[in-house]
Amino acid sequence: MIIGAGISGIGMACALKTQGFGDFKVYEKATGVGGTWHHNRYPGLACDVPSRFYQYSFDLNPGWDRLFAPGNEIRSYVEGVVERHGIEPHLELGTEITDARWDGGRWRVTCGDGTVDEADVLVCATGVLHRPHVPDLPGLETFAGSTFHSSRWNEGEELTGKRVAVIGTGSTGVQITGALAGVAARVTVFQRSRHWVMFAPNPRYTRLGKGLARRFPALGRLGYHGYRATLFDFLSQATVIRGPRRRISQAVVRANHRLLIRDSGLRERVTPEYPPLCKRLIVSPTWFRAIQRPDVEVVDTGIERVVPEGIVDRAGRLHEVDVIALATGFDAQAFMRPMSISGEDGVTLEEAWRNGPRAFRTVGLPGFPNLFTLQGPHGPAGNYSLLSLAETQIAFVMRWIDRIRAGEVVAVAPTQAATDAYYEELRAQAPETVWSEGCRSWYHDPDGRVELWPWTARHFRELLSRPSDGNFDITPPPGSACGPP
Numbered sequence: 001m002i003i004g005a006g007i008s009g010i011g012m013a014c015a016l017k018t019q020g021f022g023d024f025k026v027y028e029k030a031t032g033v034g035g036t037w038h039h040n041r042y043p044g045l046a047c048d049v050p051s052r053f054y055q056y057s058f059d060l061n062p063g064w065d066r067l068f069a070p071g072n073e074i075r076s077y078v079e080g081v082v083e084r085h086g087i088e089p090h091l092e093l094g095t096e097i098t099d100a101r102w103d104g105g106r107w108r109v110t111c112g113d114g115t116v117d118e119a120d121v122l123v124c125a126t127g128v129l130h131r132p133h134v135p136d137l138p139g140l141e142t143f144a145g146s147t148f149h150s151s152r153w154n155e156g157e158e159l160t161g162k163r164v165a166v167i168g169t170g171s172t173g174v175q176i177t178g179a180l181a182g183v184a185a186r187v188t189v190f191q192r193s194r195h196w197v198m199f200a201p202n203p204r205y206t207r208l209g210k211g212l213a214r215r216f217p218a219l220g221r222l223g224y225h226g227y228r229a230t231l232f233d234f235l236s237q238a239t240v241i242r243g244p245r246r247r248i249s250q251a252v253v254r255a256n257h258r259l260l261i262r263d264s265g266l267r268e269r270v271t272p273e274y275p276p277l278c279k280r281l282i283v284s285p286t287w288f289r290a291i292q293r294p295d296v297e298v299v300d301t302g303i304e305r306v307v308p309e310g311i312v313d314r315a316g317r318l319h320e321v322d323v324i325a326l327a328t329g330f331d332a333q334a335f336m337r338p339m340s341i342s343g344e345d346g347v348t349l350e351e352a353w354r355n356g357p358r359a360f361r362t363v364g365l366p367g368f369p370n371l372f373t374l375q376g377p378h379g380p381a382g383n384y385s386l387l388s389l390a391e392t393q394i395a396f397v398m399r400w401i402d403r404i405r406a407g408e409v410v411a412v413a414p415t416q417a418a419t420d421a422y423y424e425e426l427r428a429q430a431p432e433t434v435w436s437e438g439c440r441s442w443y444h445d446p447d448g449r450v451e452l453w454p455w456t457a458r459h460f461r462e463l464l465s466r467p468s469d470g471n472f473d474i475t476p477p478p479g480s481a482c483g484p485p
Helices: 008-017 072-082 171-180 207-215 219-241 242-262 264-270 384-405 416-432 457-465
Strands: 024-030 091-093 099-100 108-113 117-121 122-124 146-149 161-166 186-190 198-199 283-285 296-299 303-307 311-314 318-320 323-325 341-342 371-373 411-414 472-475
Touching: 008 072, 008 264, 008 384, 072 296, 122 198, 161 171, 161 311, 171 186, 171 283, 198 242, 198 296, 207 219, 219 242, 242 264, 264 296, 384 411, 384 457, 411 416
Parallel strands: 024 091, 099 341, 122 371, 146 323, 161 186, 161 323, 186 296, 198 283
Antiparallel strands: 099 108, 108 117, 303 311, 311 318, 411 472
């Protein structure tokens, strides 16, 4: 059973189909597939990973329209994967899982309507950023206009000629601002924290280029693996290894701010004091031009309160607006929650995670047999293709599922000792990463500790490709003398 029909859940379903598994279900609380690309539909939505790399390696798309695909194109791509691989009969859309319990041999899962299902293996593909964070702004409920979070965008709201407030200058706020500049009568951007932004054009692929990619599939494979081996493996090394790669990357980003923001006062107000790459690097073709328009204003004095007419900043100035867009992010610590999960001896996920989310190498939890997590805690999520990471995790999960099907294993979970040793290594390595250089973001837990994989993406692939039985509690079939060496 798979919980979640986002990019990881659909990838897992395709792997099961490829290996000849027909008895599985994919439960999804939303009415469509795609996860974040289903929920998020705000203007300017696009992926910041090139489209040639942000796709499944087993279903390469030669027809991407742009270098960085817009959200609706990615959503259509995932829907097409579902159709091409015959996943539709396995989907249970509009069904939220509220409870999952290990009964000693199987997982008993309860849906929101009270329906109960069972599974030998439970794969949680619930995503990383799926629970919107709505800030506690005094007076927000009194606002006379429209208010919505970026992930719950009101597509029926006509913004042409409106005065729009965008709260937040992370990746989402940057994309919304760039899309609305010149469309809305005025865009007022309330900066909660400063972010480094890297300019990157987003050209269309030519008809000739698409035609060649369709005729010669090897070109698509070359593009996919070329991006992974050069740009993204290079960037992942810059974030986790001190040295020239990091210094060069940071210098290029600093030069963007210095050269592309002409007004020195504005440049000072939007340029962070922490070093580039410490937070997720924002890639945008429109931000620098947008914030220098006369009809766009960046407010960095903070928000005092919301009133019916608009927003009052901490300097006492009223900004009259018609629409408030909350680009305020998500709860990065949610993962499978609020779903209730109980493992061996009735131990709950909340109890297991009382000191924060943990998973052995991102994919398994001690005491929770036959439960696997895709995009689990402490993964290499920073500026990398989540589809590529998911495929690495899926291959790991499939190795265990194949062994369960073959009768070699009945149940498996990481040992507590292996998990503790892994986290000792992770905590020891974290200070070497760029994320430890003086910033705070969703890359950090509430105590400021780094929440990302502190090694390279290549190391991630290598570790998950060779699991050792000694790191797992394995229940062999009845009557078998087999077990971990």
